[in-house]
Amino acid sequence: MGLTDIKERLAKAEAEAGRAPGSVNLIAVSKVQPNERVAAVLDQGQRLFGENKVQEAAGKWPDFRETYPDAQVHLIGPLQSNKTRQAMELFQAIHALDRPKLASAIARIAQEIGSCPDLFIQVNTGEEEQKAGILPAETDAFVAECRALDLPVVGLMCIPPVDETPSLHFALLAKMAARNGLDGLSMGMSSDFEEAISFGSTHVRVGSAIFGERDYG
Numbered sequence: 001m002g003l004t005d006i007k008e009r010l011a012k013a014e015a016e017a018g019r020a021p022g023s024v025n026l027i028a029v030s031k032v033q034p035n036e037r038v039a040a041v042l043d044q045g046q047r048l049f050g051e052n053k054v055q056e057a058a059g060k061w062p063d064f065r066e067t068y069p070d071a072q073v074h075l076i077g078p079l080q081s082n083k084t085r086q087a088m089e090l091f092q093a094i095h096a097l098d099r100p101k102l103a104s105a106i107a108r109i110a111q112e113i114g115s116c117p118d119l120f121i122q123v124n125t126g127e128e129e130q131k132a133g134i135l136p137a138e139t140d141a142f143v144a145e146c147r148a149l150d151l152p153v154v155g156l157m158c159i160p161p162v163d164e165t166p167s168l169h170f171a172l173l174a175k176m177a178a179r180n181g182l183d184g185l186s187m188g189m190s191s192d193f194e195e196a197i198s199f200g201s202t203h204v205r206v207g208s209a210i211f212g213e214r215d216y217g
């Protein structure tokens, strides 16, 4: 538990997978965590964070950035179309590009403001009803559609079904990214980030193992 421990485990997993040191980005998922815990992790030197809600992130990151101007925040949760502009101004990357309508909204606003966060396409690798994401069979076409819109797609993202072995999903996502010429793989959380690294993850999203359990009460 804690940032130091997770960084050690990450470095070990990189080495065991024959990956270059520093090739895996650690996203500290700060959603729902009290500000004191987030500030403590900032003080330890962590600069890359993940949030899953635009509103919540907008409520704390502009303030944190006054003290830590180089802090980066990635949106890792679903994005409603009406919050697209706000998200594009707040986050350095969006990990949940999951539908054509959102792709065109992002493209339109990018034209207007002249910039765009890095984008990961979320793939619903488990083909779960309740989960967002592009279906595996439609992913290649969607990547092409995003590229035709000039969107800066850097990789794919997945959240494996809770009741399945994550490795099958990590392997599938890696295969789809490779055949589309995408280098980024956003996969792996507290319970499985080492395994995700062995399958080529470039961005692990680790929350509770760094900050402790989230208290939704």
Ligand SMILES: *Cc1c(COP(=O)(O)O)cnc(C)c1O
Pocket (backbone or CB within 6 Å): 029, 031, 052, 076, 077, 159, 189, 190, 191, 205, 206, 207, 208, 209
């Ligand atoms: C909350 C969240 C995480 C972090 O989960 P932990 O199990 O706390 O590491 C990772 N990815 C996404 C998309 C999340 O919403």
